[in-house]
Every structure is written in C-alpha cells, then in structure tokens.
Amino acid sequence: MRQCSSSSGLFSGWQQIGERKSKRGCLSKANALPDWPLMAVLVEHMEGQRDYVIHKSIWHLSDNAIKDVYTLYIMFTCWGCLVFGSMKDPYYDSEQYRKDGGDGTGHWVYEKQEDIEESARAELWREELIEEIEQKVGGLRELEEASKK
Amino acid sequence: MAATSLLPKSLSPFLTNPPSFPATHFIKVSFLNPVNHLYCSKRPNIHTLVVHAKKKNPWLDPFDDGDDPDMEYGSLFADGKQEEDPRPPDNPNNPYGFLKFPKGFTVEIASLALKVRGDVRRCCCVVSGGVYENLLFFPVIQLLKDRYPGVLIDVVASPRGKQTYELNKNVRWADAYDPDDHFPEPAEYTDMVGLLKSRYYDMVLSTKLAGLGHGVFLFMTTARDRVSYVYPNVNAAGAGLFLSETFVPDSMNLSDGGYNMYHQMSDWLGRPFRSVPRQPILPLKVSISRKLKEVVEGKYRNAGAEKGKYVVIHGIKSDSKASMQSKGDTDSLLPIHVWAEIANGLRGIKPVFVIPHEKEREDVQEIVGEDASIVFITTPGQLAALINDSVGVIATNTAAIQLANAREKPSIALFCSEEKGKLFVPSAQEKNSVVVSSKTGKLIDIDIQAVKNALPIFDVSFALV
Numbered sequence: 154m155r156q157c158s159s160s161s162g163l164f165s166g167w168q169q170i171g172e173r174k175s176k177r178g179c180l181s182k183a184n185a186l187p188d189w190p191l192m193a194v195l196v197e198h199m200e201g202q203r204d205y206v207i208h209k210s211i212w213h214l215s216d217n218a219i220k221d222v223y224t225l226y227i228m229f230t231c232w233g234c235l236v237f238g239s240m241k242d243p244y245y246d247s248e249q250y251r252k253d254g255g256d257g258t259g260h261w262v263y264e265k266q267e268d269i270e271e272s273a274r275a276e277l278w279r280e281e282l283i284e285e286i287e288q289k290v291g292g293l294r295e296l297e298e299a300s301k302k
Numbered sequence: 303m304a305a306t307s308l309l310p311k312s313l314s315p316f317l318t319n320p321p322s323f324p325a326t327h328f329i330k331v332s333f334l335n336p337v338n339h340l341y342c343s344k345r346p347n348i349h350t351l352v353v354h355a356k357k358k359n360p361w362l363d364p365f366d367d368g369d370d371p372d373m374e375y376g377s378l379f380a381d382g383k384q385e386e387d388p389r390p391p392d393n394p395n396n397p398y399g400f401l402k403f404p405k406g407f408t409v410e411i412a413s414l415a416l417k418v419r420g421d422v423r424r425c426c427c428v429v430s431g432g433v434y435e436n437l438l439f440f441p442v443i444q445l446l447k448d449r450y451p452g453v454l455i456d457v458v459a460s461p462r463g464k465q466t467y468e469l470n471k472n473v474r475w476a477d478a479y480d481p482d483d484h485f486p487e488p489a490e491y492t493d494m495v496g497l498l499k500s501r502y503y504d505m506v507l508s509t510k511l512a513g514l515g516h517g518v519f520l521f522m523t524t525a526r527d528r529v530s531y532v533y534p535n536v537n538a539a540g541a542g543l544f545l546s547e548t549f550v551p552d553s554m555n556l557s558d559g560g561y562n563m564y565h566q567m568s569d570w571l572g573r574p575f576r577s578v579p580r581q582p583i584l585p586l587k588v589s590i591s592r593k594l595k596e597v598v599e600g601k602y603r604n605a606g607a608e609k610g611k612y613v614v615i616h617g618i619k620s621d622s623k624a625s626m627q628s629k630g631d632t633d634s635l636l637p638i639h640v641w642a643e644i645a646n647g648l649r650g651i652k653p654v655f656v657i658p659h660e661k662e663r664e665d666v667q668e669i670v671g672e673d674a675s676i677v678f679i680t681t682p683g684q685l686a687a688l689i690n691d692s693v694g695v696i697a698t699n700t701a702a703i704q705l706a707n708a709r710e711k712p713s714i715a716l717f718c719s720e721e722k723g724k725l726f727v728p729s730a731q732e733k734n735s736v737v738v739s740s741k742t743g744k745l746i747d748i749d750i751q752a753v754k755n756a757l758p759i760f761d762v763s764f765a766l767v
Contacts, residue, residue, distance in 0.1 A: 270468070271475055277591045278471035 359542050381577050384421040386452035417526060420575055422450040422504045426525065429459045430481045430510035433682045434628040434701050435557055436463040439509065440470055440708075441583050442568050446507075447472045449572060449581045456501065458494070462623065468683035469588040481510045491519075498523040505529065507571075509556060509564060513537045517544035529567070531556060557630030560725025561586075561704075588708045590687050598679075598687035602654060605675040609691045612652040612675065613760055614706075615641055616685065617698030617716070618666070622658035624680035626701035631726065633718040633745050634699035638662075640750065642670045644696060647754035650761075651693055656685065656702070694760045696753070698745060699726055707733045712759045714738060718745040734759070 195208030214222070239245050358366070375381065416423065425446055429439050436459055443455055457464070457473050460480040467476040479494045480486070486494075498506070499522060506520050508530035520528040521544035529547040532538035534554060542548055549566040556563050572581035599609065617625070619635040627634045638655075645653040654675045655666050666676050679685050686705045689695055695706035695713040699722065706713035707727070712734045717723035723730070723737040730737045736756040740748040 267475055267477065273591065273593075274467070274471055274473055277589055280592060281471055281589050 361543055362546060383451055383578055388423055416504065422453050424454045424501060424503045425505045426456045426458060426498060426503045428481050428508040428510060429457060429463060431557060431629055432462050433466050433626045436466040437682060437701050437704050438561060438563055441586050442564050443470060443472050445568055445571055445581055445583050465681045469590060469686055471589050495522045512541045514540040517541035520545060555630055557628050560630065561728055586704060586708045588686050588705060590690055594683050594687045598684050601677050602688060605654060605677050607652050607654050607675045610693060612654045612692050613648060614656060614689050614692045614695045614702060615645060615653050616656045616702035617700045618657060618662060620658050620662050624658040626682065628699060631699045631722050636698055636745060638665050638669050643750050644753050647757050703727060707735060714753060714756050716748055719743045
C-alpha cells in the first residue's frame with residue numbers, strides 16, 4: 154500500500170504549478186492550500202491487478218447537505234451572538250427578568266381584579282358588622298348607665 | 303300500624319277516608335293514597351283561591367298540579383326560612399374521614415330537598431342598565447339576603463353598572479358582561495355561559511327584558527329557578543319555555559318605573575311561603591368602605607372643600623358616559639350656566655361641582671370662576687363617599703339623588719316634570735328631599751328661584767353639624 158497524493162512533499166505545490174506548463178489559459182491559478190491533501194485515496198496495489206480503493210478521504214456533499222451545513226452554521230452563529238451577547242446584558246440580570254413567575258400563589262392566573270373586588274366587599278361587610286355591633290354595645294351601655302342612675 | 307305503612311298500595315283503596323286513618327306521626331298521609339293525585343286535580347277551586355291569579359305555564363311541567371293541599375309538613379320538615387349555614391352537622395364517628403355528613407344524608411338528592419323547601423344557596427342577578435338601574439337593584443339584593451339567609455349573591459352587569467357594587471356588602475362576585483349587548487362576541491358569550499354554569503346557581507334573576515335569546519342564555523346556566531322579566535310584546539314569544547318565572551313590565555323600558563322599577567320582581571321574591579310571612583322590602587342603603595372615604599377625602603381636599611362644609615352639585619350636561627342618568631329619564635342634565643346661577647344662592651356653604659369628564663373642567667372654571675371646587679368623579683362609589691361627607695346634594699335626576707337619600711342627606715332634586723319626580727323620589731318629605739320640577743316638562747326651563755327658595759334645608763342640617 155502506498156499513498157497517492159497531489160504532491161509528493163510539503164511545500165512543493167507552488168513550485169510544481171510553476172514548473173508545469175499550463176496548456177489552458179489560466180495562469181493565475183493558485184492552490185490555496187497547496188500542501189493540504191484535498192483528496193487522498195487509499196488504494197491497495199497489487200502487481201498485475203487493478204488497484205482497490207480502500208479509503209477515500211474526500212467528502213462529496215450534495216446541495217442539500219451543503220445547505221444544511223450552512224444553516225447549522227448560521228444558527229450556531231446566531232445562537233452564539235444571542236447567548237454571548239446577552240451574558241453581560243443588565244436586563245437579563247435584573248429582577249424583572251429573573252424573578253419568579255406568577256404572583257407567589259403558585260398558580261399563574263393574573264386576572265385578580267374580581268378577587269380583589271370580592272375581598273374588598275367582604276371587608277366592607279365586616280366593617281359594617283363591627284359598626285353595627287359597636288352601635289348596639291353603645292346603646293346597651295347607655296341603657297345600663299341610665300338604669301344605674 | 304307499622305305493617306300497614308309498609309304495604310300502602312295494596313291497602314289504600316280501602317282507606318277512602320284519609321282523616322279516619324290514625325296516622326298523626328306519619329308525615330305524608332297523602333302519599334299512601336294513590337287516589338289522591340286525582341283528588342288534587344279535581345279540586346281546582348282551592349288552587350284558584352289560594353294561589354295568586356297568575357297562570358302557570360303548562361309547557362314547563364305538564365305533570366305539575368301545584369302544591370298538594372293534603373300535604374302535611376311534620377317535624378321532619380324544617381320550617382321557616384333556610385338555615386344560614388347549609389352544612390349538615392358533622393359526624394365525628396364517620397370512618398371515612400372526609401365524608402363528614404351525618405347518617406342518612408344523601409348528597410345525590412340534597413338538591414331535591416332544597417327544591418322542596420324552596421331554599422336558595424347561590425343566586426345570580428343579571429342586571430341590565432347602567433349605574434342608576436344597578437343602584438335601584440340594591441333593595442332587591444337586600445331582600446334576597448333577608449329572605450334567604452346565608453345566600454351567596456353574585457351579579458352580572460355591564461362594566462359601568464358593575465362599579466356600583468363597590469357600595470354593596472351583600473354581593474360576592476360582580477362580573478362585567480353587558481346583557482344589553484345584542485351581538486355579544488361569541489367568545490365572551492360562551493365564556494360567560496360557562497362561568498355561570500360552573501357556579502351551580504340555585505336561582506338566576508334577570509332584569510333584562512328577555513326574549514327567546516336571553517331566555518336561552520339563562521337556561522344554559524342550568525339554575526333551578528330562572529326568573530326574568532320578559533318583553534311586554536310579541537318579542538317574549540318562546541322565552542317562557544326557558545324560564546321558570548316571568549314578569550311582564552309595564553312598558554318596554556323598565557326604568558320608566560322610577561324608584562320601584564323592580565316592584566314585580568321584589569313582590570315575587572318577598573312572597574309569603576308556607577310559614578314564612580311576606581318579606582318587606584327595605585329602603586335603599588349603601589355602604590362605603592373606609593378606603594374609599596380616604597381616597598375621596600383627598601380628592602375634595604385638593605379641590606379646596608372641607609368635610610361637612612360643602613354641597614355636592616351633580617348633573618352637569620356632558621356627553622360623557624359617566625353622567626349616571628336613569629334610562630327612564632333622558633332629560634336630566636343641566637348646562638353649567640344654570641348650575642352657576644343656582645350655586646350663587648348658596649351662603650356660607652361651598653358648592654362642589656362633580657364633573658364626569660376632565661374636558662368639562664375648563665367650562666366650569668370659565669363660568670363659575672377659577673376658584674370653583676371641581677371634583678372629577680366617574681364611579682358611583684366615589685360619588686357616594688363625596689355625598690357622605692357633604693352637607694347635602696343638589697342634583698338633577700342622577701344617581702346622586704338616590705345616594706343622598708340612601709345616606710340620609712338632605713337633597714334638592716331637579717326634575718323635568720312632576721310625575722317623574724314622584725316616580726323617582728317617592729315620599730320625598732320623609733327622605734328630607736325637596737323635589738323641584740319644571741312646569742313645561744323640559745328640565746332647562748326649571749324655575750331657578752324655586753331652587754333657591756329650597757336652599758335653606760341645607761342650613762338646618764349645617765347648623766346641626
């Protein structure tokens with residue numbers, strides 16, 4: 154087994170292109186990662202026989218897969234922006250955002266107006282009752298005083 | 303004797319004469335006699351004499367022949383008004399812990415006993431109209447509370463009318479839902495039906511003139527007694543099917559009845575029942591909470607008035623919805639220049655002008671003067687608290703007059719006609735109220751001099767204070 158690659162050694166890619174006589178018109182073509190094995194094919198070589206490809210290091214991505222990759226990349230970026238951007242946001246550290254939900258009663262019902270009014274009326278009823286009792290007690294006291302005299 | 307009572311059906315045909323049957327300790331003698339049912343239907347003369355002349359709706363219950371005249375309510379049948387506390391006595395020996403009712407108490411038929419006794423534990427009042435109509439409904443609520451001790455009374459009223467129940471201690475819940483709305487939002491409608499149904503009312507009273515639609519609405523609350531006013535014309539067709547008791551008002555507008563606008567309903571509610579005598583209807587009373595008094599005290603202090611040294615002036619002409627007029631008297635507001643003239647006659651007492659909307663403030667300041675005491679009040683609760691701390695009230699036919707009567711304050715009521723005055727302030731003399739009515743039938747033509755002549759009633763009470 155031996156490795157076949159586009160270049161025989163590291164840092165030799167540029168020279169190779171320079172040395173090669175390009176028959177096509179593009180002279181400015183440059184390899185971005187000259188010494189990076191963009192395609193590596195592992196073959197099993199036996200004399201007098203075809204080579205068996207036993208490992209191929211390149212990934213051929215379909216359009217969909219490329220889209221998925223980019224979507225994930227965008228999502229990750231956005232998530233990162235939000236999370237790491239909000240890490241020092243005073244709003245998210247404030248009581249307004251961080252406090253416990255609800256009104257402390259354990260259930261999340263915010264329509265309390267009628268309950269408040271109901272309890273206010275009950276309170277009113279008690280007030281009146283106390284007033285009535287006081288009046289009666291006062292009347293009784295007056296009667297007692299009158300009888301004592 | 304015990305053996306005969308176990309086999310009633312086979313024996314009863316021989317016992318044609320029930321009084322000869324020595325069954326004094328049995329409660330229901332007539333129950334043993336199957337012929338009796340025929341007897342009661344054959345004896346309508348008793349019914350027509352005893353029961354009020356109102357015709358029963360035969361569609362509601364075709365098998366209802368009315369009360370059994372031979373029925374004897376013995377010692378097992380609790381007499382008189384209902385008990386305040388509906389809980390049966392605890393049974394501490396009950397092995398089931400939470401089932402704390404006594405032996406023989408069957409939850410399943412507990413409501414049947416309520417029906418037989420005519421008890422009402424939970425009652426809902428659907429009150430149509432605004433503040434004035436709701437305020438005049440207070441005596442009915444008091445009547446309910448007196449007639450059915452321990453009853454829980456809830457109210458469904460329009461958002462404005464609901465504010466009135468700040469002044470009523472007898473009400474438990476007050477829900478805002480406008481019964482006068484002809485096309486309620488479906489979501490609100492169903493929500494309210496579900497809400498009322500889930501509260502399991504024994505009785506629903508409604509002062510909205512019911513047609514088929516409102517009858518169905520009340521029917522869907524599944525209350526035992528559905529009591530409502532119905533239209534006095536053909537629009538009432540079909541409403542009787544869904545209602546157990548209906549009242550026909552004198553006119554299309556219930557508020558035309560004035561102070562006693564709900565007299566049919568209160569007559570029916572206070573009717574004598576077995577050993578319970580007729581329940582008298584008490585005069586209108588309102589109660590004001592301490593909190594409310596404090597808030598309003600701050601308000602009139604800011605306006606430059608002092609407690610017990612001012613007269614409330616209510617009924618300034620405005621297109622505001624908070625003017626608290628009655629639906630039965632639309633001509634009941636006076637423009638500010640008339641009020642200014644009347645207020646000129648006051649000596650030593652400060653007039654406090656109640657405005658229903660902030661936009662009126664400028665007009666009042668322009669005509670009366672910059673130093674006029676102006677209080678912005680839209681709710682009946684605050685108005686009542688303001689009246690409570692005043693010497694008296696000068697008002698047109700607004701809720702202020704009724705509140706003054708309820709708090710026993712002297713008042714001068716300006717009416718567009720004498721008949722309206724009699725309707726809305728009956729027995730004015732007793733209530734320390736002077737009714738001044740316009741001669742022409744229009745409020746604007748009211749005799750200001752007559753109003754000024756009536757002003758000394760405040761001086762009397764002022765001296766007393």
